[in-house]
Amino acid sequence: MNNIQQAFVDAKNRKYKKFAILIDPDKADEAYLEKLLKLTMAGPVDYFFVGGSLLVKGSLERTIDYLKKNTPIPVVIFPGQHHQIYDKADAILLLSLISGRNPNLLFGDHVVAAPTLKQSRLEILPTGYILIDGGVPTSVSYMSGTTPIPANKPEITVCTAMAGEMLGLKNIYLEAGSGALHPISIETIQQVRANIDVPIIVGGGISSPETAYKMAVAGADIIVVGNAIEKEQNVLVGIAEAIQSAEQPTP
Numbered sequence: 001m002n003n004i005q006q007a008f009v010d011a012k013n014r015k016y017k018k019f020a021i022l023i024d025p026d027k028a029d030e031a032y033l034e035k036l037l038k039l040t041m042a043g044p045v046d047y048f049f050v051g052g053s054l055l056v057k058g059s060l061e062r063t064i065d066y067l068k069k070n071t072p073i074p075v076v077i078f079p080g081q082h083h084q085i086y087d088k089a090d091a092i093l094l095l096s097l098i099s100g101r102n103p104n105l106l107f108g109d110h111v112v113a114a115p116t117l118k119q120s121r122l123e124i125l126p127t128g129y130i131l132i133d134g135g136v137p138t139s140v141s142y143m144s145g146t147t148p149i150p151a152n153k154p155e156i157t158v159c160t161a162m163a164g165e166m167l168g169l170k171n172i173y174l175e176a177g178s179g180a181l182h183p184i185s186i187e188t189i190q191q192v193r194a195n196i197d198v199p200i201i202v203g204g205g206i207s208s209p210e211t212a213y214k215m216a217v218a219g220a221d222i223i224v225v226g227n228a229i230e231k232e233q234n235v236l237v238g239i240a241e242a243i244q245s246a247e248q249p250t251p
């Protein structure tokens with residue numbers, strides 16, 4: 001029980017860094033997944049996050065079944081909607097969109113999902129989800145009907161993260177939105193890191209090894225990349241190596 005949360009905390013405490021690939025089932029056919037899995041032999045990947053703000057044609061279940069059958073890398077559901085729950089995954093990020101004031105995404109959907117989650121064998125990862133302006137409207141801001149925190153106001157992000165931690169959330173996710181023009185700034189990551197203890201997950205618009213490296217050094221514990229890998233799968237290896245090279249392990 002609590003294997004993945006414990007692994008997040010251990011990595012954070014020991015200054016190891018984790019790399020997660022976001023897989024949107026709408027964009028991931030078997031050929032794509034097969035190629036990704038081959039590349040993970042060259043560039044280590046710690047988790048697959050699976051989900052999407054709006055699933056039109058892809059199947060969350062099919063994607064997870066494929067991954068569970070073909071790789072030992074843990075699969076974490078990153079739900080865009082409360083019905084994105086599937087028992088065969090290893091864990092689910094139970095996200096509360098704490099940067100927004102949409103009551104359903106703060107708590108209502110959790111009530112609806114609770115009985116299904118309780119019956120499942122999924123590990124639950126309670127996570128404060130903070131949406132920060134990434135310079136372009138993103139699916140998550142549109143679909144959630146929430147306004148991102150301005151990127152040049154890190155103090156609002158810091159206070160939001162602190163409040164989330166005080167409420168007992170076990171992880172804080174700094175999200176610029178998939179396809180963001182500007183990823184979360186290094187300054188924001190540094191300031192959040194200086195003010196909370198729980199693991200920090202960062203995603204949205206990360207497309208280069210350099211950016212991933214700087215984020216990890218600034219204090220991100222888990223770096224999530226989706227779009228850049230969808231566009232060019234080979235970038236996976238460079239990003240994985242950059243994240244590893246930012247580790248400063250302590251015994």
Ligand code: 1GP
Nearest residue numbers: 178179203204205226227
């Ligand atoms: C995960 O939404 C991000 O936090 C993924 O963003 O698709 O831009 O990498 P990208």
